[in-house]
Each structure stands twice: as structure tokens, then as C-alpha cells.
Amino acid sequence: MSDYNIRGYKDSDYETARELFSAGMNEYVPPVCIHVLKQPWVLFVLTCMFLCLLVSSKSLILPVLAVTLALALGRQLLGYCWSMYIDHCLKEDLRDISKTYMQSEGSYFWVAEADEIVVGTVAAKPSDEKREELVLKRMSVRKDFRGLGIGKALSREVLSFARQNGYRSVILNTLMVQHEAQRMYESVGFKKYIEFVLPTVYGKLINFTISKYRYDILPGS
Template identity: 40%
Template structure:
């Protein structure tokens, strides 16, 4: 028997949901930083910086110091990138969760509850891409508490979204996830989602080799979506 249950969001879940979302996003910042440091672009840039600083100052210690300063600066920027994303979400759709997802058409928000505590969440809504509207819904804000991963909660939450979209006659579910969220990619691909695109959300993201992966799940046997 499952040690958790999936239910629709309630107003008393507000603080727990916002906190869960923020923790889930911020925990990926170190992975993004490590991935950046492993990239050929970053390593070449740091090497050029070291050589240039050493040549200019005539001291290899100053060259190392310049590299150290650059490493700190990039970490601060990557952390700030994640923090800004969290703040944007908390000040938009997650500021009024009921209004954004429970009172809006073709939208919903679920939480996973275990021992009286919210340990997971997911939402579904109209896609941001106008070209997808009317035919697909978008899975958003998927997050599961670190202590409750590996118990099938993410799969169950994803299933709620797929059933919701199918019941309303939509042909597909789309979503976006970052390149550092490897477990999320494995979950979605295991559920049958196909990667359909890759983008960088900003110039800084492109500089640090950060990409967003776009996925699509075509619902089998779905009729054309009704007018909305």
C-alpha cells in the first residue's frame, strides 16, 4: 500500500508548496555549476584568463587568483539565475495558486501528501506556446521532496496530468525541464515523453551552456480537443 496519497491542492498547502518548489529548484544550482565547469568552453576560457593574467602580471599566483575570482563570480551568477527563476515563479502563478490553477480553465494542481505533509506537487495548464493551445496541455511545477524520491510519487503525479488531459480530449501534454534535472528527464522519457526541442532561456544561459529541454507526450486515442 502506498505511503502517500495524491489529492487536489488546498489553500492550507500554500506555504508548503511554495517552499517545496523553491528547494527543488535551488538544489540544482550546484549541478549546473559543475556541468559548466566540465564544458570545453569554460575550461578554454579559464585557461586563456590564466595565461593572460600571468603574462600581464608576470606572476603565476596572480593568474591563479584571476581564475579563482572568475570561478566565484560564475557561481554567484548561476546561483542568482536559479534564485531569480524561483522569485519569478513565486510572484506569478505560485503567488495565487488557486487562481492560477483551480479557477482557470483546463488547469489543475495536485499535491502528494505523506504523514500529513506535502511531499510532492505538479500542475497542468494551458501551454505558454500559443501554437500548442487548444491541442495540448502543459505539465508544470513538478517537484518531490528529496526524502521521498524513489517511491513512485513523481510517476503518480505525472499520471494525474496525463489522465486530466485525456479526459478533456486533448491530444498531447508538453513540458520543459532543464539539462541538469537528469532524474526528471529519465522520469518523463520512461513515461513516454519525447524530446522535441532544446533552447537556452537567456544570453547568460547560453554563455554557461545551460539548456532547457522540451518534451511532448502524444495521448493515444485522444480525439480533437473541443473548443475552449
């Protein structure tokens, strides 16, 4: 088991931190594809396509190839959309990590280091909705360093920061495919308080569900 330590972000961590975020988010492309494939309307369309081609061509090869092609194109489209989301994040708060988190009041960015390599990240910034609410963001742990408690340790750093700075609660968002992350947050003490489908045409079409979690900080804790 590798030892690790958690420290504040430094400018020399910039590229690694961004790469960790990108790699972590890209892991969700296959689960998202499976989630979309399970939607009733998708299964209905694929079934109709298969049966129509089977009846019209009287051959099994054509409908199988057509469905396979449709699945491949859908996979590419989802991958492209996901890449656009990652690029958007990299151009927003992760474009200048020091300015966004280290130089802004009430915000911070931590990294977990093992074997002199950054293997995890997490960030926190004040909520835009409530003054005494802190938002946990950009949690990511390198795949080969998971299971060592790094994610929990990073979460606790955010909770400690919240207590020290007078926040009343810490909130975060998870996606419907982030089951492992949800279990980790729940083990630390976060509780799900709302779940909703992304209110866009794309979100409603694929039932893109977001779960919001909160950790309430008791006075004097």
C-alpha cells in the first residue's frame, strides 16, 4: 500500500491536475453509453430498425450490421458530447486553477501526492446560491490508487476547511453513473437530498440524472 499526503495546490501541479480530471471523466463514457442504451425509446427504435430490415431484406446479416452501425455511431456521438463537456470544464474553473481557487476568498484546491506524483485532486468554492454553503468540486483519484482511502481523505479536507471558515454545509453533485463516488461520499457522511433530470432536451431524452448531496456542519463540531 502506497503512502500519500494531501497538500495545497501548486502551479507545478497544473498539467497533472487537468489530466487527472480528464482521465477520470473519460472513464464514464462506457457507463453513460450503457445507460442510454437502456432507455425504453432507444430499445424501441433499435428493435423496430432490426425487425423492419429483417422483414424487408429477409436476411439476418443486414439488420445486424445496421444495428451495429447505429450503436457505433451513437457511441461516437456520446463520446464527442462528453469531450465537449470536459473541454468546457478545462476552459472554465480549471483554466487558471490558482486564480479560481487559491487566490479567491473561501476557495481552495488540494492534491493528494504519492511517490512524489499527484494522484488525486479536490476543490472547494463558495456556493452561488447560499452564503454559508461550500461546494465540493473536481474530485478525482487516479485509477490505480483507488481503494486506499484517498477520496475519503480529500473529502475530509474539504469538510475541515468548511468548519474552519464558518460554512454551515458542504454540497456536491454526482451523475447517475457515479455509483462508486456516491458510496464513498455517503461513507464520509454526505446525504442525498435531491435528485433531478437535467432540464434540457438532451438531458430529458437520455434521462440524465443528477444527485445532489449535502453534509451539514453542526455548530461546535
